[in-house]
Each structure stands twice: as C-alpha cells, then as structure tokens.
Amino acid sequence: MIKIAVDVMGGDYAPSSVLKGIELSLQALPDCQIYAVGPQEICQSLASHERVKVISTEEVVRMEDSPHESLKKKRRASLFLGLDLLREGKAQSYVSAGNSGAVVAGSIFLLGRLKGVRRPAIATLLPTLKKPMVLIDAGANVDSKPYDLYQFGHMASLFLEKIWGRKNPKIALLSIGEEEGKGNQLVKRAHQLFLKSSLNYVGNIEGRDIYLGNVDVVVCDGFIGNICLKLSEGLAETILLMLREEVKKSFCSLLGLYLAKSALKNFKKKTDWREYGGAPLLGVKGNVIIAHGKSDALAIKNAILQAYKFAQINLWQRLEEAILAIPPEEENSEA
Amino acid sequence: MIKIAVDVMGGDYAPSSVLKGIELSLQALPDCQIYAVGPQEICQSLASHERVKVISTEEVVRMEDSPHESLKKKRRASLFLGLDLLREGKAQSYVSAGNSGAVVAGSIFLLGRLKGVRRPAIATLLPTLKKPMVLIDAGANVDSKPYDLYQFGHMASLFLEKIWGRKNPKIALLSIGEEEGKGNQLVKRAHQLFLKSSLNYVGNIEGRDIYLGNVDVVVCDGFIGNICLKLSEGLAETILLMLREEVKKSFCSLLGLYLAKSALKNFKKKTDWREYGGAPLLGVKGNVIIAHGKSDALAIKNAILQAYKFAQINLWQRLEEAILAIPPEEENSEA
Numbered sequence: 001m002i003k004i005a006v007d008v009m010g011g012d013y014a015p016s017s018v019l020k021g022i023e024l025s026l027q028a029l030p031d032c033q034i035y036a037v038g039p040q041e042i043c044q045s046l047a048s049h050e051r052v053k054v055i056s057t058e059e060v061v062r063m064e065d066s067p068h069e070s071l072k073k074k075r076r077a078s079l080f081l082g083l084d085l086l087r088e089g090k091a092q093s094y095v096s097a098g099n100s101g102a103v104v105a106g107s108i109f110l111l112g113r114l115k116g117v118r119r120p121a122i123a124t125l126l127p128t129l130k131k132p133m134v135l136i137d138a139g140a141n142v143d144s145k146p147y148d149l150y151q152f153g154h155m156a157s158l159f160l161e162k163i164w165g166r167k168n169p170k171i172a173l174l175s176i177g178e179e180e181g182k183g184n185q186l187v188k189r190a191h192q193l194f195l196k197s198s199l200n201y202v203g204n205i206e207g208r209d210i211y212l213g214n215v216d217v218v219v220c221d222g223f224i225g226n227i228c229l230k231l232s233e234g235l236a237e238t239i240l241l242m243l244r245e246e247v248k249k250s251f252c253s254l255l256g257l258y259l260a261k262s263a264l265k266n267f268k269k270k271t272d273w274r275e276y277g278g279a280p281l282l283g284v285k286g287n288v289i290i291a292h293g294k295s296d297a298l299a300i301k302n303a304i305l306q307a308y309k310f311a312q313i314n315l316w317q318r319l320e321e322a323i324l325a326i327p328p329e330e331e332n333s334e335a
Numbered sequence: 336m337i338k339i340a341v342d343v344m345g346g347d348y349a350p351s352s353v354l355k356g357i358e359l360s361l362q363a364l365p366d367c368q369i370y371a372v373g374p375q376e377i378c379q380s381l382a383s384h385e386r387v388k389v390i391s392t393e394e395v396v397r398m399e400d401s402p403h404e405s406l407k408k409k410r411r412a413s414l415f416l417g418l419d420l421l422r423e424g425k426a427q428s429y430v431s432a433g434n435s436g437a438v439v440a441g442s443i444f445l446l447g448r449l450k451g452v453r454r455p456a457i458a459t460l461l462p463t464l465k466k467p468m469v470l471i472d473a474g475a476n477v478d479s480k481p482y483d484l485y486q487f488g489h490m491a492s493l494f495l496e497k498i499w500g501r502k503n504p505k506i507a508l509l510s511i512g513e514e515e516g517k518g519n520q521l522v523k524r525a526h527q528l529f530l531k532s533s534l535n536y537v538g539n540i541e542g543r544d545i546y547l548g549n550v551d552v553v554v555c556d557g558f559i560g561n562i563c564l565k566l567s568e569g570l571a572e573t574i575l576l577m578l579r580e581e582v583k584k585s586f587c588s589l590l591g592l593y594l595a596k597s598a599l600k601n602f603k604k605k606t607d608w609r610e611y612g613g614a615p616l617l618g619v620k621g622n623v624i625i626a627h628g629k630s631d632a633l634a635i636k637n638a639i640l641q642a643y644k645f646a647q648i649n650l651w652q653r654l655e656e657a658i659l660a661i662p663p664e665e666e667n668s669e670a
Contacts, residue, residue: 064514129573139511142519176474176561179399184477184558207566211573223519224559226511228566231542235567238464238546239574242605246598253598259591263581270577 001033002311004304005082005091008038009060010098011295015042018097021300026051028301029308035085037078057081063293067101071109079103083110086286092311095278095303097291104140104281104290111286114320119144120283121152121222122290123159124229125276128213134160134169135210135218138279139226146189149173149219150197151323155282156217157199158322162313169216172205174224179204186221198326236271278303280310287315336368337646339639340417340426343373344395345433346630350377353432356635361386363636364643370420372413392416398628402436406444414438418445421621427646430613430638432626439475439616439625446621449655454479455618456487456557457625458494459564460611463548469495469504470545470553473614474561481524484508484554485532486658490617491552492534493657497648504551507540509559514539521556533661571606613638615645622650 008018015038022034026049033051036043040056047054059077061070070077079098083106085091096103104120113120121137136156141148153171160169173191175183180191182204194201205215207228220228247253257264269275278291278299287310291303310316341357343350350373357369361384368386371378375391382389394412396405405412414433418441420426431438439455448455456472471491476483488506495504508526510518515526517539529536537550542563545553555563582588592599604610613626613634622645626638645651 066516129576142511174562176477176558176565181401184556187558206569207562207564208569210566211570221519223511223522224562227509227542227559228562229542230511231545231563231566232570234541234543235546235570236574239571239606241464243598243602246602246605247595249601250597253595256591256594256596256598259594260582260588261591262585263578263588263591266584267578267581270581271574 001031002093002308003033003035003091004307004311005035005037005085005094006300006304007078007082007094007096007098008036008043009078010096011291011300012063012293013296014097017296018300019043019045020297021295021304022046022052024297024301025304028305032308034304035082035091037082037085055081055085061099061102063099065099065102067099067105070099070102071105080106080110083107083286083288086288087111093287093289093307095289095291095300095307097278097293097295097300097303100139100290100293103288107281107284107286107288111284111288114283114285114316114323116323116326117151117155117283119148119151120281121148121155122279123156123282124279126211126232127271128211130213132276133213133216133218135220135225135229136282137220137222137225138229139222140281142221142223144186144221146186146193149186149190149221150193151283153194153197153199153201153217153219154323154326155319156219158319159280159282159315160216162315162318163309166216168200170214171199171201171217171219172203172215174207174210174218174220174228175204176206177204178206190219233273274299275302277306280306280315282319285316285320287311336366337428337643338368338370338426339642339646340370340372340420340429341635341639342413342417342429342431342433343371343378344413345431346626346635347398347628348631349432352631353635354378354380355632356630356639357381357387359632359636360639363640367643369639370417370426372417372420390416390420396434396437398434400434400437402434402440405434405437406440415441415445418442418621418623421623422446428622428624428642430624430626430635430642432613432628432630432635432638435474435625435628438623442616442619442621442623446619446623449618449620449651449658451658451661452486452490452618454483454486455616456490457614458491458617459614461546461567462606463546465548467611468548468551468553470555470560470564471617472555472557472560473564474557475616477556477558479521479556481521481528484521484525484556485528486618488529488532488534488536488552488554489658489661490654491554493654494615494617494650495551497650497653498644501551503535505549506534506536506552506554507538507550509542509545509553509555509563510539511541512539513541525554568608609634610637612641615641615650617654620651620655622646
C-alpha cells in the first residue's frame with residue numbers, strides 16, 4: 001500500500017478542488033492510502049473512506065505569506081505537516097498546490113537536500129510539437145549559480161530516464177542565441193560545465209525553439225523559468241481569447257468554430273497543464289510534487305497519480321544514488 | 336525631405352526583402368530619401384530611383400559574427416556605414432535587420448550614448464488584449480544593473496508619450512510574483528528605485544499577465560526580454576500549427592477552419608510583429624531601428640515608416656532632453 005500525503009488547504013481553489021481530487025485518485029488507485037492534511041471539519045467528507053486518514057490542523061499557509069516567516073510562525077500549517085509525514089516515513093510522496101515558495105523552503109528545511117545537491121529545483125513537464133519535455137528550474141531558485149544549472153541538468157536527465165524511460169535525454173541551456181558564447185555570465189559559465197559533462201548536452205536553445213520539442217530538457221535559472229512558464233500559459237489563453245473575439249465578429253466564422261470544436265477540444269487536452277500532474281521538486285530527500293496554484297480536481301488527481309509513480313520507483317533515493325555517482329571533479333567550479 | 340539610411344544586407348532574407356521594402360516605403364512616403372547601403376550591383380535595381388542614393392560597400396556583417404570583432408575587422412560593412420550616415424548628419428534615421436548585437440555595439444561606439452544614459456536598450460512593441468505595449472529591454476544588454484532597468488523604464492515611458500501620445504504610461508517590472516519582495520536581487524533593487532521615481536510605476540507584473548494589456552511598459556533585463564520575445568513568437572506559431580494539425584484530422588473541422596478563415600486572417604494581422612515596424616534602440620545619439628532578423632519586405636517597409644516618424648519628431652534629441660531633466664539624486668544607486 002503506497003501512502004501519499006496531500007495538503008488539503010493548498011491552491012487557489014482549495015479545499016474543494018483538493019477534496020474532489022483525492023476522491024478521484026482513490027478511485028484510480030486501488031492500493032493507495034491518502035493522508036489528508038487539513039482542518040477536521042473540512043476533511044469530514046473524506047473521513048469515512050477506509051483508505052483516508054485525516055491529519056487535523058487548523059493552521060494554513062496563504063499564497064501571499066513569506067515562506068520563511070511561515071516556517072517560523074505557522075509550523076503546524078497543513079503545508080508543513082504534510083512534509084513531516086514524508087520525513088517520518090509515514091508517507092512516500094507528498095502533494096501540495098499551495099504556496100510553492102513555502103513548499104520549497106519547507107522541503108529543504110524539514111527533509112533536507114540530497115547529498116551533493118546544492119539547490120533543489122522544480123522540474124515541469126511541458127507539451128511540445130513532439131513529445132513533452134522538462135523545464136528546470138521552474139521557480140524554486142532565483143539568482144542561481146552556474147554549478148546549480150549544471151546540477152539541474154543532471155537531475156532532470158535522471159528524472160526523464162527513470163520516470164519516463166527516455167534514453168540519453170538531450171539537454172539544452174536556455175539562452176539568447178544558439179551560438180556558443182551567446183548569453184549572460186551565468187549561461188556562459190554553465191555552458192563550460194556542461195561541455196565537460198557526461199550528459200547528452202546539445203548547447204544553447206533559444207526561446208523560439210522551446211516548443212518545437214527538439215530537446216528533452218531545457219535548463220535555466222528559476223526566475224527565468226517561472227516567467228517563461230507563466231508567460232506561456234498567459235499567452236496561450238490570450239491567443240485563444242483573441243481568436244474567439246475575432247470569430248464572434250462573423251456568423252460564418254462562428255459556424256466554423258462550431259464545426260471545429262472537437263479539434264479545439266483535442267488541442268486543449270493536449271496542451272492542458274492539468275494533464276501533466278504537477279511538478280516534482282528534485283533534489284530533496286522526499287518525493288515532493290508541487291501542483292499548479294490554479295489546480296482543479298483533475299489537476300490534483302493527476303498530481304497524486306504522479307506522486308504514486310514516484311513512490312513506486314523510489315524516485316528521490318534513486319536520484320541521490322545517481323547524483324553521488326557524478327564524478328566529483330566536475331564539481332570544482334564555484335564560478 | 337527626411338533622409339533614412341537602410342542596411343541593404345541586414346536580415347535573413349536580405350537583400351531581396353530590403354530592396355523590396357525600400358521600394359514600398361518610397362511609394363508610401365513621398366518626401367523621404369533613402370540611403371541604400373550595400374554592394375553596388377545588388378542595389379542596382381534601386382539606383383535609378385531619384386530619391387535613392389546608393390552607398391556602395393562590399394563588406395557585410397553576418398548574423399553569426401561577433402559584434403565587437405566585426406567593429407574591428409569589418410568597419411566598412413553596410414551595417415556600420417549606415418550608422419556613419421547618421422553620425423555625419425546625412426541621414427536622420429537608420430534601419431537594419433542585421434546582426435542586432437553589432438547594431439547595438441556599433442551605435443554605442445559610433446554614435447555614442449545619450450548624456451546620462453548608462454546602457455541603451457531595445458524597446459519592442461507587443462500586441463496585447465488591449466492596446467500594444469512596450470517591452471524593454473528586448474536584448475541590447477545582458478546582466479543589467481538595477482539602475483539600468485530604472486533608466487529603461489524612463490526611456491520607454493518617454494517614448495510612449497512622445498511617439499504614441501500615451502499619457503502617463505503605466506510601468507511594471509517583470510517578476511515572478513506581483514507581491515513586493517518577489518523576484519531576484521536585480522528586480523528587488525530596481526523596485527526600490529522605481530518606487531522613489533516620478534514615473535507611473537505600478538509594481539511587479541508576472542509573465543502570465545504581460546499580454547492582458549493592463550500596463551504600458553514591461554521592464555526587464557535584455558536576457559530575459561529576448562527570451563520572452565522569442566518564446567512568444569515560437570509559442571504562437573506552435574499553437575497555430577498544433578491547432579491546424581488537429582483540425583486536419585476531421586473533415587468537419589477542416590470545413591470549420593475554412594469558414595473561420597477571415598477571422599484567422601484578422602487575428603494574424605493583429606498579432607503580426609511585421610506590422611509593428613521594428614524596435615528602436617533607445618539611449619543612443621541617433622534614431623536607430625532594429626528590425627526583426629526575419630523581416631520580409633512588409634516588415635522592412637514598416638520599419639522605415641517608423642524611422643520616418645522618429646526623424647520627424649527628433650526622437651533621440653527629445654529623449655536626451657527629457658532624460659537630463661530626471662532629478663540627479665535618483666541616480667545615486669550603483670546597487
């Protein structure tokens with residue numbers, strides 16, 4: 001029986017989205033037990049389920065709370081108690097759609113980093129014209145160092161190999177030109193580290209080419225990664241809105257839209273982040289899945305399915321083994 | 336008669352795109368003279384036009400050339416000779432779709448920066464759900480300092496007021512959260528400078544909200560700005576491609592697409608970067624327009640129309656006056 005802890009109070013649409021998502025995941029996973037962490041009265045609807053255990057707490061970390069302040073002052077919040085269950089070995093994976101800064105800070109503080117890892121990073125799966133790829137870091141760190149980017153590349157490569165069975169994933173650095181030597185100081189130095197590595201490093205990738213799907217992993221600092229991710233979501237929504245506005249202007253186009261609606265539906269499903277089940281925080285001693293702040297029940301369910309998969313293969317333990325196997329001389333750069 | 340210098344050899348589709356673009360602009364602007372800078376035999380088709388003067392040179396800066404190496408070794412390239420025409424006062428504006436790094440480096444070296452400006456920046460107009468907005472810096476600088484971002488905000492604000500008549504433009508800093516205190520070191524420090532300024536500064540903006548059109552100027556470092564710009568172009572293309580692929584799968588959807596094609600056409604025109612006429616390099620002593628590397632004749636024509644407008648209102652001189660009027664105490668941060 002795999003046990004997964006879920007932060008019932010995390011996310012813009014919590015708790016209802018999370019409660020419903022837990023129900024859906026229990027139907028999908030017959031040998032899974034859920035620790036639902038949140039206020040007793042809110043978790044009431046789940047309490048009667050034989051595979052749910054409610055961990056009751058009244059405290060909640062809000063989206064606008066400072067991660068480090070929360071750790072000090074709201075230590076009994078659902079977001080942190082869920083991490084405690086991981087640390088104590090009671091749960092094998094943890095899902096939260098709450099304040100992602102607090103999940104990152106809490107994971108580092110309560111679980112600790114993997115041996116040899118300086119900064120954990122969020123690995124987000126993104127749809128492309130070909131197969132999905134990983135963007136790392138999607139926002140766990142700002143002001144990363146070159147060696148951090150280098151480790152992000154290693155972690156994402158291992159993640160894709162272990163979880164998705166993708167052989168020898170192609171790694172690229174996000175920059176402003178494909179040519180060597182294009183980029184800021186951070187990227188130029190990280191490039192030198194990647195060149196010497198055993199990874200399947202293919203050089204720089206430009207913003208334009210991310211969604212072509214020619215590489216498996218795009219590595220960047222979390223500040224840029226987070227902006228790229230949100231920009232993509234916002235732009236995709238805007239394009240569909242603008243198209244709809246244009247279509248509304250003529251009856252003929254409206255009819256066209258109606259006829260093409262199954263195609264639009266397929267497209268939406270293919271590009272829907274909710275299908276991708278949240279993003280793992282790689283580099284901490286635990287399987288932590290950060291779900292989108294706007295997660296609905298479907299997104300929460302898919303995040304729990306991911307969490308289940310990570311627990312099945314002991315993701316974090318295997319990452320740690322693999323990271324310890326990276327030759328230490330590659331580490332000799334504080335650049 | 337306004338005189339505009341054009342780099343005939345700049346851009347992925349040069350020289351044919353540029354030659355055609357010059358012709359189109361001459362038709363649109365009856366009181367404009369063009370200096371076409373490029374090899375005599377290539378400019379042959381334009382030479383007979385009474386309002387074209389060919390400045391002949393064989394040297395060309397390639398897209399892959401290092402900007403600073405080019406300045407040393409290809410000083411007679413069309414890209415730089417065009418800038419000479421500006422410096423000598425023979426032309427009032429300059430357009431190039433060539434190596435943008437070389438245009439930036441050449442402009443700084445040959446024209447000089449405006450008094451008080453530390454780093455010139457590329458200001459790109461972007462379509463949004465509402466009116467177009469400016470993204471600055473779109474790639475002139477990487478590794479900017481907080482005070483640079485602050486000056487970018489000032490320059491873009493002035494540009495929007497002078498050229499587009501937009502009163503009191505709203506300025507925002509691109510970051511990973513709207514809340515004060517979210518962001519990397521660069522953004523946090525720039526935020527403090529903006530707070531004290533006379534600009535209509537509205538705080539941070541997230542990637543998700545850029546295309547909503549709620550602000551007039553989005554300020555960021557050129558590394559991020561360039562990635563955002565290219566990501567947007569690439570994603571928009573990818574979305575349309577994926578939609579088309581889905582639509583092709585059923586006859587019904589295909590028919591729908593056919594019926595909606597006028598709406599699609601309108602949408603494409605509204606979001607077409609070629610309509611926006613290139614991006615000015617703000618902060619140098621000259622009206623320099625950097626056109627998209629993939630410019631076709633239409634994009635070149637629109638860039639020349641912009642260049643014409645900038646010359647009409649003496650853009651760079653007015654920017655310099657306005658920048659000198661910023662209280663010097665605001666400058667006291669090397670942060």
